[in-house]
Amino acid sequence: MISRRRFVATAAAPLAAAPAMPTRTLGKTGAVVSCLAFGGGSRFLMYKNEDEAARVLHRAMDLGITYFDNAFGYGNGASEERYGRILKPYRQKLFLVTKTGDRTYDGAMRSVEGSLKRMQLDQLDLVHAHSLTGADDLAALESGALKALYKLREQKVTRFIGVSSHTDPLTLKTALERHDFNVTQMALNVARVGQAGVREGTFENTALPVANAKKMGVIAMKIFAQDRLQGRYSVEELVHYSMSLPVTAVVIGMPKPEHLEANAAAVKAFRPLDSAERDRLFERFATQKASIDRFFADHRDC
Numbered sequence: 001m002i003s004r005r006r007f008v009a010t011a012a013a014p015l016a017a018a019p020a021m022p023t024r025t026l027g028k029t030g031a032v033v034s035c036l037a038f039g040g041g042s043r044f045l046m047y048k049n050e051d052e053a054a055r056v057l058h059r060a061m062d063l064g065i066t067y068f069d070n071a072f073g074y075g076n077g078a079s080e081e082r083y084g085r086i087l088k089p090y091r092q093k094l095f096l097v098t099k100t101g102d103r104t105y106d107g108a109m110r111s112v113e114g115s116l117k118r119m120q121l122d123q124l125d126l127v128h129a130h131s132l133t134g135a136d137d138l139a140a141l142e143s144g145a146l147k148a149l150y151k152l153r154e155q156k157v158t159r160f161i162g163v164s165s166h167t168d169p170l171t172l173k174t175a176l177e178r179h180d181f182n183v184t185q186m187a188l189n190v191a192r193v194g195q196a197g198v199r200e201g202t203f204e205n206t207a208l209p210v211a212n213a214k215k216m217g218v219i220a221m222k223i224f225a226q227d228r229l230q231g232r233y234s235v236e237e238l239v240h241y242s243m244s245l246p247v248t249a250v251v252i253g254m255p256k257p258e259h260l261e262a263n264a265a266a267v268k269a270f271r272p273l274d275s276a277e278r279d280r281l282f283e284r285f286a287t288q289k290a291s292i293d294r295f296f297a298d299h300r301d302c
Contacts (some may be wrong), residue, residue, distance in 0.1 A: 010230040021064025021267040026217030033067040040070035043253025071099035084120035099130035124158040129133035132165040169206040176210040183217035191225035218247040240264040270276040
């Protein structure tokens with residue numbers, strides 16, 4: 001039986017503080033951001049009620065998320081408009097990101113100008129060239145939009161510039177080698193690596209080392225392979241796999257409040273996976289590799 005004195009002392013003791021959201025430095029930019037980034041893409045647009053969308057963004061901030069990702073291609077600016085309406089009062093505490101899919105100089109300039117208006121910003125923290133595909137796409141980027149991104153950074157319309165890719169590690173590698181990006185975003189998950197020992201031509205072994213050598217900020221995306229890995233793996237396993245790589249943050253689309261809570265808990269509980277644990281994850285994935293590779297062969301982020 002607990003004595004009254006002991007009960008009172010226990011009741012009066014402060015509750016243990018909830019674990020803080022871990023942060024990492026975004027490469028040589030020096031910006032410190034949350035290791036969990038909020039994805040503003042199709043998953044965020046699944047909140048059809050604007051009040052619910054506002055509640056999930058406020059909850060994300062309460063949980064310690066500071067990195068908020070977006071793109072014009074997410075609902076043709078609809079997601080950016082949501083960010084503008086909801087996040088404007090908190091702008092100084094947040095790292096706000098968008099992307100342009102336009103490959104021409106004038107088009108990229110117009111795209112970013114529109115993003116600033118929709119997000120109600122004077123300056124963006126980061127603008128990516130969105131979803132780089134093959135060599136022809138890189139050539140188009142180099143002939144137009146890349147010059148616009150350099151100009152926007154020079155004029156301080158955006159603090160940093162980057163490039164993302166979902167499907168072509170070799171082309172992303174070439175882009176990172178050739179050009180002066182601050183940040184890159186790429187698909188880094190068990191599905192994109194494949195089974196143990198079969199890792200040639202992946203983002204992890206092709207583009208990621210270049211980004212690391214140049215001390216770029218790296219954002220891991222598609223860590224659930226568009227939900228195709230869930231069920232076979234736990235949220236914590238998938239989050240911890242991607243976070244164990246030399247990356248700054250994992251960006252996740254979270255279409256339900258419970259997803260936000262689960263992902264935040266997994267990030268807060270992070271511990272690096274050792275090589276044996278990673279190999280066991282690869283072995284469990286082997287039977288899914290072919291179907292997931294087919295899906296991502298022409299995947300578009302929109």
